[in-house]
Amino acid sequence: MSKSPVDALVAARKSGHGLPAGFYHDAEIFERDLQQIFLAGWQYAGHVSQLPKIGDYLLFEMAGESVIVVRSEAGYRALLNVCRHRGSRICQQQQGQAKRLVCPYHGWSYALSGELLAAAELSDEVDRSRLGLKRVALDEIEGLLFINFAAKPSPFRILRHRMGGALKAHGLADLKVAHSIDYSINANWKLAVENYCECYHCRPSHKAYSKGHQLAVPRDQWLEGQAQANQLAKASGFSQMVDGTWLNAPKAGLECQYAHYPLVNGHVTGSEDGQPVAPLIGSLQAPVALATDFQLGPNLFGLIYSDHAVLYRFLPVSVAETVCQVSWLVRAGAREGQDYALPKLIWLWDTTTREDKTIIEQNQLGVSSRYYRPGPFTSMEVFASRFVDWYLARLDGQNHDVIAGR
Ligand code: FES
Ligand SMILES: [Fe+2]
Structure with a gap:
C-alpha cells in the first residue's frame, strides 16, 4: 500500500533533528493538527477574575471556531x-x-x-428543549478555566491531581488579569511552541531577558542552577518539579510540567531592572530570586515570579498564522497606578515577545525555502526536541496511555 503524503513526511524526519518543511505549510497536516491536538485537548480560555459577575462572558476563538465562556447562575x-x-x-x-x-x-x-428561551413564530410543534446552544466541556484549575471540544475529553482531574497542589502555593486563583496582548505571528504554531521550549536563542535574541534569567546558559550550568532554585523553592513552601510534559504525559492532551530556575545578577522578578513591579503574590513575605515555569496542555505555558505571573497561550489561526496571547496577572486586590504601573509590569515580556515574533517569522520564511533541510538539535534544545517527538507521536494517533504512571 502506498504511503500518504503525511506518512511520507513523518517517515522523512531524522531523529534528533527538526521537522521537515511540509509540517510548517501543508494544509492537510494543519487540519490533522487541529483534529488531533487542538480540538481534542484542553484549551485555556481565561481566568475566573475575568468573569466576576453572573452574565459576564468572554470569547475563546481558534481556527474559525468561537465559544462563549460565560458565568451563568x-x-x-x-x-x-x-x-x-x-x-x-x-x-x-x-x-x-x-x-x-x-x-x-x-x-x-x-x-x-444555553437553553433556548424565545424564538418568535417558531411552531409549537418544535421541541425547544432540543435547541439549546451546544455545550463544550469546561473545567478549572486554580482559577484557570479550560475548555475542550471533544465528545469524550481526556480526564481533567488528572491534570488537577498532578498540578493543582504545585500551583495553589502561588495563589493563582487569587490573581487578576491586569493586561493581555494578542501577538499575531505569521508562522505555523509549531515554530512558536518550539521557540518557547528552548532558550538556546535567548542570549543572541533576548538581551533584556538574559540579564536576569539563568535559563539562557549551557545545560550543565542550567542543571546546577536548578538545584539551587529547588532549595529556594523548598524554603518558600513551593512544590518540587513535576514532569509530565510531552512523551511523559499521563494521557494525550494532559501534558504538564512545573519547575524552578534561579534569577541572577540581583534580579528578584521579571522586570526591566529585576526589581518588584507589583505586590507579592501567594503567601510570600519577601521576594525570592526565583522563576517558576509551568505548562498545562500542549500550548499553555506560564511563568510565576514573586509579584506577578505571565501566561503564554499559542492558538493556531491558519497554517502559517498563530496568535500568541500573553496575559499578566497580579494579586486580585492590587490597584493599577497605585500598586502597579502597567508599562513597568509588562515591559520585559512584551519586549521579549516582540523579539520572539520576529525570530519565529524569520524561521517560517527560512523553512519555507525549497532548499531547507532540518539540522540537528543541540543539548540546549532538549525540550524542543521532545516536543517534536511528542508531536509526531500525537499526529500518528499513537496512544500515550501506554506510558501512564511515569
Ligand atoms: S436567530 Fe436566526 S440565525 Fe440566530
Ligand atoms: Fe524567545
Missing part, C-alpha cells in the same frame, strides 16, 4: 457561539455582560446556561 459554561436557528454568531464582542444571549440575526434568545 449555575456556574461557568462554555457554549458554541453558533445559533441553533440558522447558525449566526451570537456574541461578537471579545468580552461583555449579558442577561440573555440574543442572536442578532432573527432574535432567538438563550439563557446564560
Whole structure:
C-alpha cells in the first residue's frame, strides 16, 4: 500500500533533528493538527477574575471556531457561539455582560446556561428543549478555566491531581488579569511552541531577558542552577518539579510540567531592572530570586515570579498564522497606578515577545525555502526536541496511555 503524503513526511524526519518543511505549510497536516491536538485537548480560555459577575462572558476563538465562556447562575459554561436557528454568531464582542444571549440575526434568545428561551413564530410543534446552544466541556484549575471540544475529553482531574497542589502555593486563583496582548505571528504554531521550549536563542535574541534569567546558559550550568532554585523553592513552601510534559504525559492532551530556575545578577522578578513591579503574590513575605515555569496542555505555558505571573497561550489561526496571547496577572486586590504601573509590569515580556515574533517569522520564511533541510538539535534544545517527538507521536494517533504512571 502506498504511503500518504503525511506518512511520507513523518517517515522523512531524522531523529534528533527538526521537522521537515511540509509540517510548517501543508494544509492537510494543519487540519490533522487541529483534529488531533487542538480540538481534542484542553484549551485555556481565561481566568475566573475575568468573569466576576453572573452574565459576564468572554470569547475563546481558534481556527474559525468561537465559544462563549460565560458565568451563568449555575456556574461557568462554555457554549458554541453558533445559533441553533440558522447558525449566526451570537456574541461578537471579545468580552461583555449579558442577561440573555440574543442572536442578532432573527432574535432567538438563550439563557446564560444555553437553553433556548424565545424564538418568535417558531411552531409549537418544535421541541425547544432540543435547541439549546451546544455545550463544550469546561473545567478549572486554580482559577484557570479550560475548555475542550471533544465528545469524550481526556480526564481533567488528572491534570488537577498532578498540578493543582504545585500551583495553589502561588495563589493563582487569587490573581487578576491586569493586561493581555494578542501577538499575531505569521508562522505555523509549531515554530512558536518550539521557540518557547528552548532558550538556546535567548542570549543572541533576548538581551533584556538574559540579564536576569539563568535559563539562557549551557545545560550543565542550567542543571546546577536548578538545584539551587529547588532549595529556594523548598524554603518558600513551593512544590518540587513535576514532569509530565510531552512523551511523559499521563494521557494525550494532559501534558504538564512545573519547575524552578534561579534569577541572577540581583534580579528578584521579571522586570526591566529585576526589581518588584507589583505586590507579592501567594503567601510570600519577601521576594525570592526565583522563576517558576509551568505548562498545562500542549500550548499553555506560564511563568510565576514573586509579584506577578505571565501566561503564554499559542492558538493556531491558519497554517502559517498563530496568535500568541500573553496575559499578566497580579494579586486580585492590587490597584493599577497605585500598586502597579502597567508599562513597568509588562515591559520585559512584551519586549521579549516582540523579539520572539520576529525570530519565529524569520524561521517560517527560512523553512519555507525549497532548499531547507532540518539540522540537528543541540543539548540546549532538549525540550524542543521532545516536543517534536511528542508531536509526531500525537499526529500518528499513537496512544500515550501506554506510558501512564511515569
Ligand atoms: S440565525 Fe440566530 S436567530 Fe436566526
Ligand atoms: Fe524567545
